[in-house]
Amino acid sequence: MSGLLEVTGLRVRFRALGTVKALLRGVESPFVEAVAGVDLALAEGETLALVGESGSGKTTLARALIGLLPVEAGSVRFRSRELIGQSSSAWKAVRREMAMMFQDPVGSLSPRLTVRALVTEPYRIHGLRGRETERECARLLGLVGLPPDFGERYPHQLSGGQARRVGVARALALDPRLILADEPTAGLDVSVQGEILNLLARLQDQLGLSILIITHNLNVVRHVADRTAIMYLGRIVEQGETERVFAHPRHPYTEALLSANPQADPAARHRRIELKGEVPSLLRRPSGCEFHPRCPHARPLCATAAPAATTEGRGRFTCHFPLAGPSLPSGG
């Protein structure tokens, strides 16, 4: 597997306060760092899940990757080409190879366009006039398992799952290498959720796509992602192979998130790890390890010194006192 996407030290910040207000309130910096130094890599044909709670910066990260938000620092290399700082015409070419599926399946489709116009819109935007609209529309709808006569429909005539499929068809129109799927199953019923995930898996096998799935739903991740990255306050606190992360979380936040995932099994009414408080404001990041005010295992060191990242196999985590890992094979 060769690298498709490589992100290093990516930072995105937003101005939160005016200069005067910041001075009056005694806030050191009027900016919030929504993405605060993220390193990620995605190989060809691989699925990476980015998991975090609201405000952890997952969507901001995705939007920065596809050039919808200005980047403060860091590098994004896609197929060995640096994306940060390139011209907008160069971005246009990149967006043919990198497609985004936005949150909210119905809201991301224009209510005034038919499904046919929606799925072939990418051709118009990218000036691919030679394509035969009717045939292309039928091909794309076929790929996502919708009958060709759906081309006549308007978004309000679609169910949530069908609207999601149209979103996938749009993303596939330009034969991308990478799909950024922002909460692809949010708002869908469990019986439909599986359909969309199966569709993404099938398309991946068929077309060799790479997928970056952004979600807060850990149950979904377990089945579809090869690797999982957990975000907290704009940083990745742990990443690794999905099976390992689920079986042996090393970061206490990962462990708490996993335990917060209610199981539909009354026998498993479990020992939940209830985290204290809520995600802190990005304007006032805690000192030391940023998770320490909520961490059930925090010790004095955690409040003063920020932990460095520890690399372990293909995984990495940022914690002074990590939880027990898998027992290493002899010689490990």
Added chain:
Amino acid sequence: MTAAPDLLSIRDLSLSFRTPRGRLQALRRVNLEVPRGRIVGVVGESGCGKSTLIASILRLLPPNAEVTGGAIRFEGRDLLELSPRAMRELRGRRIAMVFQDPMTALNPVLSIGRQMIDVQYREGRSRREKRERAVEMLARVGIPDPAQRLEAYPHQFSGGMRQRIAIAMALMMEPDLLIADEPTTALDATLEVQIIGLLQALQRDFGCSILFVTHHLGVVAELCEEVVVMYAGEVVERGPVEAVFRNPAHPYTARLLACDPGRIVERSRNLPTIPGEIPDLVSPPPGCVFRPRCPEAFARCELEAPAEHAVGSGQSARCHLAEGEGR
């Protein structure tokens, strides 16, 4: 049958909406009981009639709705026959509600202190007593510095804190029945845990019954003692959570549980689904509503709508296959 009567008992409730396309049969022959001091979960996917059910209990239905049969008994009185005035007396005081989105449930232009004092308008207390009661309730649901926070506005609280405030307001009058409509759906996983824990603790302290409506099977397993499964306007199965989740008697319940990715132990790239769609309730299919999607359907299912059959202690299912299983 000497047990205390149920706090809420819904019998054969049918309700339809008049639409330009014809009558939409949103609820059909719904049976449901909420015993005193119990937490009952209502689960179902979108369009199954959960919200219509709540609206009919509170009698907050749109004008095109029409109850075509059945009764909703609260402490033995049929709510459908109460005068609007008597109904207003119950709402908020005896039956309270927590909504999905705490931002829209709270008034954005009034401080939360003002709103919490206002909801006590029927109490013969002084303003100071009402204020003290508000502080006490805020402290009870875990709002830090409640006395200082009374002056704050809803936007100054986080989503989790706003939901705590909404719960505090609902429980202020110590209602007998709390209806919670997807109260954790808009919250993150770690906050969902906190709110579920809070509801459990409050239910123990106040002794109220809770009717908890959700689409999340995991939350039901965690919080509820009894569960009611709805599909396309009907209660297809109900009973104790342990029994229903372990031995679902209705094929829909079984499929729904199978679809929950949290229950699938083996990692799979081919997740189970329920093929097909919810039927159009303007012209529901003849016989059983689930038949067009049911893998176990046979000839009788198309001819005859199944009755509710008991399948075990307290568990029952509307399915021909469950007939005779209780004996």
